[in-house]
Amino acid sequence: MALENIEGWTGKELETGSTFDGDGVKFQPDDLLFGKLRPYLAKVFLAREPGDAVGDLWALRPEPACDPKFMFYVLVNQMFIDVVNGSTNGAKMPRAEWSYVGAIGVPTPPHGDQIEIARFLDGETGRIDGLIEKKARFIALLKEKEKAAISRLVRRGLDRNAPTIDSGVDWRGRVPAHWVRGRMKDHFRQEKRQGYEDLTVLSVYREFGVIEKSSRDDNINKTPEDLSKYQLVNPNDLVINKMKAWQGSMGIAPMRGITSPDYVVMRPIGEHDPRYMHHYLRAQPMPWVYRLISNGIRTDQWRMEPEKFLGLPVYMPPIEEQRLIAERIDVELERIRGLISLTERSIDLLREKRAALITAAVTGKIDVRAAA
Structure with missing residues (x-):
């Protein structure tokens, strides 16, 4: 143990x-x-x-x-x-x-009272834990619904009845007939720009994409004092953690900053909406695709090379349709994440109630015989 x-x-x-x-x-x-x-x-x-x-x-x-x-x-x-x-x-x-x-x-307290208090708390905390578990399952379902909604929108668009064609790519399936085929190299070019150590340090999370590293306290990788080799990231650049791409650890940067020299930074070329592209690159089944093109002996050493990523086929809707899809995704995310936030708050309140109940019972602030 x-x-x-x-x-x-x-x-x-x-x-x-x-x-x-x-x-x-x-x-x-x-x-x-x-x-x-x-x-x-x-x-x-x-x-x-x-x-x-x-x-x-x-x-x-x-x-x-x-x-x-x-x-x-x-x-x-x-x-x-x-x-x-x-x-x-x-x-x-x-x-x-x-x-x-x-x-x-x-x-x-007397031994008999201890047993009675413990029995009371077993019942009450068990009831609260059951409610917390149900709410946690609800959050998990909402997150799955969020992933499914994003994947459907970036892969099939807003019109469910639009004519489709076979993409010719097993993992891509059918696509709207008016979408244009290209490759990732038509949209991104790798660049390594260094010498901007005064800028904010950015990191990549599979849950959030590209964010300021200091905004999280769960990143165990310590930022070095010498940032001269850190890479410049401009807004709308693509940042990839090539060791964790298969987990979805990439995203379009919403801000300017610098990031680890071990990451891959690509600047945008061609025509695409950055919000649409951000969701497309992170939606299912793309992490699975990144896993297919990664190399390594063990799971924690899988590495996706930039050349293989740039060779991936991509079907893109017209730019205005991309913007409309991105806007619909924003609406869906706001709705679903609002429900998640409310549910998480209710879980926090239940945990607070649980903690207060335990303290009150063991310190004799409540008479469990009267409460039973």
């Missing part, structure tokens, strides 16, 4: 497929595992069978007077986590020390 196998706040066991070498800390049924690295993640697990804890986990054994499930809720309650997190050392990898955590006072 490692940190990555524990879901924060809920204590659910997660399957990762990872294997671990070395000796771990033995634990027994009813022991509690507590993540001392980044304790704000609230990685707490109640063991049901013996095993080994590896990495930054403490194995804690409740005293006989303490009900294990009640103690799980004590350890995972927001107040306790905040106290532990406030004691950590280290900026990037904050760790808690047992010398401090072990001295923190915790509520210990």
